[in-house]
Amino acid sequence: MxxxxxxxxxxxxxxxxxxxxxxxxxxxxxxxxxxxxxxxxxxxxxxxxxxxxxxxxxxxxxxxxxxxxxxxxVGVGSPLKMLRQYKKNVGRTLIVKLNDGTTIEAKLEEATDHNIALSWEAREPKKIGKGKETVQKRKEISYNDIKEAIVTIIF
Known part of the structure; x- marks a missing residue:
């Protein structure tokens, strides 16, 4: 041994x-x-x-x-490495860097065995008329597409 x-x-x-x-x-x-x-x-x-x-x-x-x-x-600000860490942080805000270079800061809504679900609010142009409106976004992301995910600490 x-x-x-x-x-x-x-x-x-x-x-x-x-x-x-x-x-x-x-x-x-x-x-x-x-x-x-x-x-x-x-x-x-x-x-x-x-x-x-x-x-x-x-x-x-x-x-x-x-x-x-x-x-x-594990230190504050350390990247999540295991499924169990994602599951324990459901409800918290993550900064997720994807393999394609995209970064999303959003609330972790769900963590399954295969992917996570994030939700956030975004300002987008109104469909009719001028100005912007706040819309609720949701995205499911496979663990394979995640380069790094870190829990944000809000004081």
């Missing part, structure tokens, strides 16, 4: 006790720095990071292989 497989196994065991918390990324550098990034259906608490860190650290032998360990929650 490789070092990475052993770490991943311990990480998964640590996450079993926390079904609302899930792995976003596991990176192990050449110098054996283990970087674990987590997210959760209801966010990630400091205690979640501590518990996962302990599950890994207490079951690895530093005498056998020296390592450092960093367990953190």
């Amino acid at each position: 490789t070092f990475k497989e052993k770490v991943l196994n311990l990480l998964n065991q640590g996450l079993e006790a926390k079904p609302a918390v899930f792995l976003i990324d596991l990176n192990i550098t050449d110098s054996n720095k283990i970087i674990v990034t987590l997210d959760g259906d209801n966010g990630v608490q400091l205690q979640d990071c501590v518990d996962v860190s302990r599950a890994i650290e207490q079951n690895l032998d530093r005498e056998e292989l020296d390592f450092s360990l960093e367990v953190a929650s």
Whole structure:
């Protein structure tokens, strides 16, 4: 069993006790720095990071292989990477960059297994007469067409 497989196994065991918390990324550098990034259906608490860190650290032998360990929650402004992240952010505003270069800032209305549905208001010329009117737009986008999606934070 490789070092990475052993770490991943311990990480998964640590996450079993926390079904609302899930792995976003596991990176192990050449110098054996283990970087674990987590997210959760209801966010990630400091205690979640501590518990996962302990599950890994207490079951690895530093005498056998020296390592450092960093367990953190996904940062604000980090791109969404998993379907589960899209589902937990339904109702929030996203900035979605598409593979064709288009960028849409809109409310995430729905996240299915195959695509997302966004809605937003746009100002368009009136069909009859002069001036503009506000119209409600909705678009379904396949995950394959998304280059990057980031939740916007409104203060």
